[in-house]
Amino acid sequence: MDTSEYLPMFLAESREHxxxxxxxxxxxxxxxxxxxxxxxxxxxxxxxxxxxATMGFAAIAALTHQMEDVxxxxxxxxxxxxxxxxxxxxxxxxxxxxxxxxxxxxxxEQLDPEPLVEQLKGLVRExxxxxxxxxxxxxxxxxxxxxxxLVDGTRVVHVVADLSDEALMPSVRAFMLFQALGELGxxxxxxxxxxxxxxxxxxxxxxxxxxxxxxxxxERAAAGVSDVERVVVEEADGLPAPPSRETLSAEAADVExxxxxxxxxxxxxxxxxxxxGAAAAAPAxxxxxxxxxxxxxxxxxxxxxxxxxxxxxxxxxxxxxVVETLAGDADVPGLQQAIQDLARSSQxxxxxxxxxxxxxxxxxxxxxxxxVRDLSSKLGKEVELQLVGQETELDRTVVDALGDPLVxxxxxxxxxxxEPPQEREAAGKPxxxxxxxxxxxxxxxxxxxxxxxxxxxxxxxxxxKAFERGLISxxxxxxxxxxxxxxxxxxxxxxxxxxxxxxxxxxxGMDAVQAKIRELGGEVIVSSELGAxxxxxxxxxxxxxxxxxxxxxxxxxPFAIPLDRVERTLxxxxxxxxxxxxxxxxxxxxxxxxxxxxxxxxxxxxxxxxEAHDHAVIVRGRDRRLALAVGTLVGQRxxxxxxxxxxxxxxxxxxxxxxxxxxxxxxxxxxxxxxxRSPEAVPVS
Amino acid sequence: xxxxxxxxxxxxxxxxDEEYALPITQVHEIIRYTEPRSVASDVDWVRGVISLRxxxxxxxxxxxxxGFASERxxxxxxxxxETATDMAGVIVDDVEEVLTVESxxxxxxxxxDNESIEAIAKIDDRLVILLNPAxxxxxxxxxxxxxxxxxxxxxxxxHA
Numbered sequence: 073m074d075t076s077e078y079l080p081m082f083l084a085e086s087r088e089h090x091x092x093x094x095x096x097x098x099x100x101x102x103x104x105x106x107x108x109x110x111x112x113x114x115x116x117x118x119x120x121x122x123x124x125a126t127m128g129f130a131a132i133a134a135l136t137h138q139m140e141d142v143x144x145x146x147x148x149x150x151x152x153x154x155x156x157x158x159x160x161x162x163x164x165x166x167x168x169x170x171x172x173x174x175x176x177x178x179x180x181e182q183l184d185p186e187p188l189v190e191q192l193k194g195l196v197r198e199x200x201x202x203x204x205x206x207x208x209x210x211x212x213x214x215x216x217x218x219x220x221x222l223v224d225g226t227r228v229v230h231v232v233a234d235l236s237d238e239a240l241m242p243s244v245r246a247f248m249l250f251q252a253l254g255e256l257g258x259x260x261x262x263x264x265x266x267x268x269x270x271x272x273x274x275x276x277x278x279x280x281x282x283x284x285x286x287x288x289x290x291e292r293a294a295a296g297v298s299d300v301e302r303v304v305v306e307e308a309d310g311l312p313a314p315p316s317r318e319t320l321s322a323e324a325a326d327v328e329x330x331x332x333x334x335x336x337x338x339x340x341x342x343x344x345x346x347x348x349g350a351a352a353a354a355p356a357x358x359x360x361x362x363x364x365x366x367x368x369x370x371x372x373x374x375x376x377x378x379x380x381x382x383x384x385x386x387x388x389x390x391x392x393x394v395v396e397t398l399a400g401d402a403d404v405p406g407l408q409q410a411i412q413d414l415a416r417s418s419q420x421x422x423x424x425x426x427x428x429x430x431x432x433x434x435x436x437x438x439x440x441x442x443x444v445r446d447l448s449s450k451l452g453k454e455v456e457l458q459l460v461g462q463e464t465e466l467d468r469t470v471v472d473a474l475g476d477p478l479v480x481x482x483x484x485x486x487x488x489x490x491e492p493p494q495e496r497e498a499a500g501k502p503x504x505x506x507x508x509x510x511x512x513x514x515x516x517x518x519x520x521x522x523x524x525x526x527x528x529x530x531x532x533x534x535x536x537k538a539f540e541r542g543l544i545s546x547x548x549x550x551x552x553x554x555x556x557x558x559x560x561x562x563x564x565x566x567x568x569x570x571x572x573x574x575x576x577x578x579x580x581g582m583d584a585v586q587a588k589i590r591e592l593g594g595e596v597i598v599s600s601e602l603g604a605x606x607x608x609x610x611x612x613x614x615x616x617x618x619x620x621x622x623x624x625x626x627x628x629x630p631f632a633i634p635l636d637r638v639e640r641t642l643x644x645x646x647x648x649x650x651x652x653x654x655x656x657x658x659x660x661x662x663x664x665x666x667x668x669x670x671x672x673x674x675x676x677x678x679x680x681x682x683e684a685h686d687h688a689v690i691v692r693g694r695d696r697r698l699a700l701a702v703g704t705l706v707g708q709r710x711x712x713x714x715x716x717x718x719x720x721x722x723x724x725x726x727x728x729x730x731x732x733x734x735x736x737x738x739x740x741x742x743x744x745x746x747x748x749r750s751p752e753a754v755p756v757s
Numbered sequence: 758x759x760x761x762x763x764x765x766x767x768x769x770x771x772x773x774d775e776e777y778a779l780p781i782t783q784v785h786e787i788i789r790y791t792e793p794r795s796v797a798s799d800v801d802w803v804r805g806v807i808s809l810r811x812x813x814x815x816x817x818x819x820x821x822x823x824g825f826a827s828e829r830x831x832x833x834x835x836x837x838x839e840t841a842t843d844m845a846g847v848i849v850d851d852v853e854e855v856l857t858v859e860s861x862x863x864x865x866x867x868x869x870d871n872e873s874i875e876a877i878a879k880i881d882d883r884l885v886i887l888l889n890p891a892x893x894x895x896x897x898x899x900x901x902x903x904x905x906x907x908x909x910x911x912x913x914x915x916h917a
Contacts, residue, residue: 387810629794674797716796717806717815717845724797731808737794 079179082127086172089120094165094442100146101158101445110146117143120168125261125280126228132171135185138192139164145196157195162446164188226284228260231294232304233277239299243272249300250279252293257283375468378429385425386712392418393733426467433511433520434462436474440482440509447486454493454503455486460510466518470612473592474520477585481522481608482509484582489526489606499603501525514611517594517636523607529600531557541566558600559695562586590744595694619713621730623706623738624689626670630738631702632711632730637743639690639697641705647688658688658699665690667699673725673746674739693747700746713740763860767878769885770836770849772820773827776885777849778856778878783839783890787852790833807846809837816846822873822893843894856880863887 096113100106117140124132142157153161171183231253235245246269253259262279264272283290287305294303392414399411437459448455466474490505497503508523535552538544538560544552552560560566562582585608589596594612613619613636621632622641648659649667656667669685685701711730716739720726727742767778768787793805793816802822806813816835820827827850835846856878863876872892878885 714813716813719796719798719800719803719815720806721797721799723799726796729794729806729813731813735808737806737808737813739794739796 078127079175082123083172083176085123086120086132087169089116089123090165090169090172091438092116093120094162095438097158097161097165098441098445101153101155104146104153110143113143113146114140122230126230129171129175129181131181131183131185132168135164135168135183135188135192138185138189141196142192154195160188160191160195162442164192226257226282227307228280228282229287229290230306231277231279231281231290232306233279233294233297233300234302235275235277235299236301237275239275242274242299243269245297245299246272246277249277249294249297252297253279253281253283253290256285256290256293257281378468381425382429385422386714388418389422389710389712390731390733394735397733429468430465431468431471432462433464433466433471433474433518435471436478437462437509437511439475439479443479443482444486444507447483451486452492453486453490453505455490455505455507458506458508458510460508461512464511464513464518466511466612470518470592473588474610474612477588477596477610478509478520478522480582480585481610482507485522485524485526485606489524489528491527495527499527518612520610520612521607522610523605525605528602528604528606529554529557529561530602534560538563538566554600554602558598558606562596562598590694595744619711619740621709621711621738621740622689623709623732624670624687624702625704625706626674626685626702628703630706630732630736631670631674631726631741632709632738633689633691633700633741634743635708637691637693637741639692641687641689644686644688644701660690663697665697665699667701668746670700670702670741673700674741691741691743691746694744696747698747700741711738711740764857765860765863767856767858767885767887768836768852769854769856770834770852772823772850773825776853776883777819778885778887779836779838779890780887781855785837785839785844788835788837788846790829790835790848793846804848807835809844809846812844814844814846816848817893819847819849819893822847838890838893840891840894845894847893856885858885 093113093116096109096116099109100113103109117136121133121136121140124130124136139161142153142161145153145157167183167185167188171181174180174182233249235242239245246264250259250262250266250269258281259266260280260282263277264274281290287307291303291305294300294305396411396415399407440459441457444455444457485507490507491499491501493503496505506525509521510523511518511520513519531552531554534557535544535549538552539546539549543560543563543566562585566583586596589610589612592612594610597609597611598606599609600606613634619632620635622635622638624631624633644658650657650659650664652664658665658667667688671685685703687702687705688699689702689705690697690699709732711732713728713730716726716729724739725742725745726739727745728740729737730740732738766781768781768784769776769778771777788809791807793807795805796803802818804816804818806815808814814837818827829848830850832851834849834852836849836852837844837846858878858880862880863878865876866874873888874886874892875889876887878887
């Protein structure tokens with residue numbers, strides 16, 4: 073049997089489960105009597121164990137199984153876990169993460185669970201024998217062979233049998249059940265382990281059976297054992313988890329290929345998996361298990377399909393505008409009405425597609441509790457992490473790309489921003505520092521901010537270092553204030569750490585953050601006050617695919633300027649244009665701005681300008697403004713942005729293209745690139 | 758081209774006084790010439806970009822790619838060429854026909870040091886130059902980085 077087609081799904085889900093576990097453990101450390109989190113931990117750990125066992129990754133399964141024993145302590149003790157226990161758990165989670173990544177690269181797990189399992193056992197030994205007996209089910213993780221070793225035609229099913237509450241001798245029933253299953257195939261693993269059934273006191277039995285028999289045959293055999301109240305037989309060749317003590321998350325349920333619930337013999341075709349199987353699974357599951365009523369409410373979709381959906385949506389928008397334009401000239405009864413209907417449906421569809429692509433920024437935030445905990449204890453700092461606005465939604469592509477820059481900012485804040493407790497007390501601040509990561513919408517933008525109440529940026533030190541690095545002149549040193557200093561931190565060539573520490577070092581400076589965010593079409597704004605802390609704000613467009621833009625023409629060619637970068641437009645004849653050191657400057661009441669000719673800057677060549685450029689658009693770049701001289705102002709448009717082919721030169725300050733309703737291509741002006749290469753601006757207000 | 762009986766289908770088009778061809782499997786479609794939107798490029802045979810059902814596709818001036826100048830004809834067409842990774846339009850004077858050619862009629866180019874040319878087909882007294890689509894793209898990609906024009910030797914070969 074080949075499980076490789078499920079590998080990507082396994083990897084994705086495992087990473088997700090591990091992140092959730094990391095988070096839950098941090099939470100439980102702070103709040104030991106949070107039952108909900110305890111239950112969540114169990115659910116996730118159990119899913120993870122089931123998934124990895126099914127995929128044949130025995131070491132991961134063994135380790136998670138042993139971790140469950142430690143989690144069990146949470147259920148028994150009100151005072152939660154010892155610091156030591158939490159540390160060991162984190163070590164295990166790290167090992168699991170590493171193992172999952174190894175599987176991703178080599179396809180095989182390299183994990184040796186033994187040392188960690190020993191440590192976990194050491195933690196669990198504190199338990200009394202009575203508590204041991206209280207445990208339901210798990211005794212030893214079954215010795216699972218790799219699924220790949222199975223003979224053709226055989227597949228592994230996961231059997232879950234619940235004994236009735238009246239069952240007097242569960243151990244005998246367990247024995248009988250395994251006997252019955254053993255007649256139909258090979259019991260390759262079970263909870264409890266087959267040689268440990270004598271001690272079994274619980275009500276739930278689980279077994280993985282390699283068999284070539286139909287599911288309902290197995291199901292009938294299991295149900296035939298006395299005191300067995302309910303049987304669920306699942307194809308184990310899919311993902312993930314055996315549904316057991318806890319309700320599976322709806323998502324997890326959805327990707328299970330074929331689930332044959334008790335009584336519902338309609339899913340007997342073991343080859344039905346993948347999409348069709350998942351669809352068939354949901355109703356079957358509902359019939360069998362009432363607690364899975366929500367299965368089918370969510371569907372996992374490959375991210376690539378979402379991108380394609382967006383792509384086709386973009387095409388639809390373009391075609392619609394073409395049809396609209398054509399229809400303007402046509403005289404067909406009812407056409408206008410039809411066009412309006414089309415427009416309405418397509419706008420609704422567009423809104424829906426955009427929304428489908430939005431995911432909460434929480435997906436990125438989730439990694440921080442663990443990160444902050446580890447770093448602060450390593451650095452000997454006391455930090456309270458506040459996450460604000462986790463539900464803020466962002467386009468998937470943006471969320472994905474946001475992770476690394478944020479980690480960078482957080483590391484920097486912890487390493488350099490926040491002071492050790494003694495230093496804080498000496499400065500009259502609370503011992504515990506506050507690190508806030510927040511997200512909120514502001515107009516068409518999303519603002520994500522990382523703020524600490526640490527020592528802030530010391531202008532004198534930063535200025536000195538910037539001078540040593542050749543970033544500023546000696547005369548400029550005294551002019552560096554807090555604001556300028558914070559900005560210098562994000563300049564290429566300025567690395568804050570003198571010796572690259574393993575926390576914020578890694579050889580890349582904060583300018584990597586700046587570069588990444590700019591790649592996304594956003595900007596980073598930093599502010600700092602000495603002694604009071606520092607804040608880095610990442611400002612990103614809500615979505616990268618459809619933008620509002622001001623359409624202009626220069627040299628008879630259309631260009632689109634992102635509307636959020638347009639400050640205002642003006643007629644050139646109403647203002648004075650002066651030449652300063654060979655560059656044209658536009659004199660305005662509030663300052664003097666470089667005046668750039670759109671034809672030169674955007675088309676990338678100096679064409680003899682056949683027409684005078686009458687208008688100027690004041691655009692805002694990353695850190696300054698400039699005036700762009702254009703021929704005609706056309707108006708505001710909603711544009712679907714498209715990447716330009718690689719042949720387009722880097723010299724042109726354009727970031728993409730958009731097809732207009734008349735079929736022409738407008739180039740999208742890259743305002744940051746434009747300002748970056750413009751002549752040094754005269755300081756403006 | 759080892760087996761005598763294999764055939765290839767080629768889209769034949771004219772350019773200047775010569776005939777060129779591309780394998781039909783890699784011709785995505787043929788459209789009437791529209792003036793491409795000019796863009797700044799470091800590759801001098803890139804004429805600009807056009808929109809092909811919403812996708813933005815570069816357009817190459819095939820004549821200047823091959824190293825000679827050509828007047829734009831009234832009948833000009835853009836042949837959309839597709840490889841596994843790239844798509845681009847090439848400007849040709851006119852598309853003539855689709856030809857089925859026996860592999861025996863196709864000869865390797867002597868001293869084929871031009872990556873855009875794959876072979877020459879001899880059909881009666883016609884010489885049809887078979888282009889290599891991947892080669893057309895390959896140099897555009899590498900040139901874009903270096904800004905160094907290439908295609909040396911093409912002129913010799915074509916006019917020989």
